[in-house]
Amino acid sequence: MNENITNYFSHKLEFNLNRNPAKISDRTNWCFLLPGMIFGGLLFLLGLYEMLNGFKYTNPNVSVVAPIEENFSFDPLINPLFFDIVFMIIGLGMIVSGVFSYLRYRKFIFDGKKMFIGYRPVFGTKRIVNEPIKNYLGVRFRIAFYQFGLINSNKYIIELYHKDPRKIVPLYVSTSPVSIRKKWKEYARFFNLPALINTDEGLISRDLKNLDKSVKEMSKMGFVIDNYDTYEEIPSPLTYARRKDKIVIKRKIIWDIYNIIVWFFIFSLVAAVSAVVAKYNFEFATMPTPTYGFLGTCIALILVAVFILFRKEKLVIKKHKLVHTHKYMLFSTKHNEMLKEDIESIEVSENPATGRYFVSIISDNNTIAFGAKLPSESLRWIKRFLIHEVIK
Numbered sequence: 001m002n003e004n005i006t007n008y009f010s011h012k013l014e015f016n017l018n019r020n021p022a023k024i025s026d027r028t029n030w031c032f033l034l035p036g037m038i039f040g041g042l043l044f045l046l047g048l049y050e051m052l053n054g055f056k057y058t059n060p061n062v063s064v065v066a067p068i069e070e071n072f073s074f075d076p077l078i079n080p081l082f083f084d085i086v087f088m089i090i091g092l093g094m095i096v097s098g099v100f101s102y103l104r105y106r107k108f109i110f111d112g113k114k115m116f117i118g119y120r121p122v123f124g125t126k127r128i129v130n131e132p133i134k135n136y137l138g139v140r141f142r143i144a145f146y147q148f149g150l151i152n153s154n155k156y157i158i159e160l161y162h163k164d165p166r167k168i169v170p171l172y173v174s175t176s177p178v179s180i181r182k183k184w185k186e187y188a189r190f191f192n193l194p195a196l197i198n199t200d201e202g203l204i205s206r207d208l209k210n211l212d213k214s215v216k217e218m219s220k221m222g223f224v225i226d227n228y229d230t231y232e233e234i235p236s237p238l239t240y241a242r243r244k245d246k247i248v249i250k251r252k253i254i255w256d257i258y259n260i261i262v263w264f265f266i267f268s269l270v271a272a273v274s275a276v277v278a279k280y281n282f283e284f285a286t287m288p289t290p291t292y293g294f295l296g297t298c299i300a301l302i303l304v305a306v307f308i309l310f311r312k313e314k315l316v317i318k319k320h321k322l323v324h325t326h327k328y329m330l331f332s333t334k335h336n337e338m339l340k341e342d343i344e345s346i347e348v349s350e351n352p353a354t355g356r357y358f359v360s361i362i363s364d365n366n367t368i369a370f371g372a373k374l375p376s377e378s379l380r381w382i383k384r385f386l387i388h389e390v391i392k
Helices: 032-050 080-103 180-191 215-220 257-279 290-310 376-391
Strands: 022-024 106-111 114-120 127-131 138-148 151-161 167-172 195-199 202-206 238-242 247-253 311-320 321-327 332-339 343-351 355-363 368-371
Touching: 022 167, 032 080, 080 138, 080 332, 106 202, 138 180, 138 343, 138 355, 151 180, 167 257, 167 311, 180 195, 180 355, 215 343, 215 376, 238 376, 257 343, 311 368, 311 376, 321 368, 332 355, 343 376, 355 376
Parallel strands: 138 195
Antiparallel strands: 022 106, 106 114, 114 127, 138 151, 151 167, 195 202, 195 343, 238 247, 247 311, 311 321, 321 332, 343 355, 355 368
């Protein structure tokens, strides 16, 4: 993991520098915390309700289970109290985590010459540092992958870059790629600093005067070279299909720690559903109404998790545009598309938080991030292939 990064709390932030002094706060928005806290509260109440025998059940159709004169006992393999406590602990943990996430924040103040940075942790004292703008190296654009529940998504970040991660300043943070390069150029021109981006070749600086040029134009000027070899073997993590009007590059499913966590989540939900169903001896008609809601929620989460696990990422190259899609078991979704003539950059970019790379395809108003889990060799092949297809 690259240590020279800052993990921002915000998912939507824009530093308006037209005021003097200009101020902004980096804080987790309640809209991202409330769903988890509400679900945590429901888990806690469910565990507490069950612990207090709220779901106690007696079958009215069975008058005698065993002869009175005989001693009869049944010891389950796992005491139901264990599941009650687990639900309560998980629920309470989700609530406390949400509260702590909201309490911490960073504040940034720009007076035209210096940047003042204050950090308020959950515990401990507030820290304040300041740094002259002349000591910053450039305006960096990066894409960070973040996890929200079971869903992985992208966070597009533009920041005032400093070698000391405590002094890096967020200028623009969004979960939408729309106009991200345009914002990047605006901030770089405001500070009169180079435009920076993390790639597999390290931190690359882009001259401001070339940021508006497309890949085709850069190729004519000699800054972009087509070195794709048509006889080169296609990397094994990819599948390649050429059809009548398009080329499809598909990323195969790659298993990692994230998949293991999702499988653990699925098995935990299956165990919880099985324990509840077994408690009522599969007689669903006798279950209380809250139990139906709990079972329905668990089954829905299991289905969503399975769909996400077996999702395949595709890049469709047509005559005049690129289309980024996700293929699920029963359907496909289109995430993004971009005209070839609008593409201004194709890079193997780095996510500094994880040390992984991906192919970033950037236009003035849009960004496509493809192949986040692929090895670097496969990503470099994709980059060479796309440059060849775009400038030919």
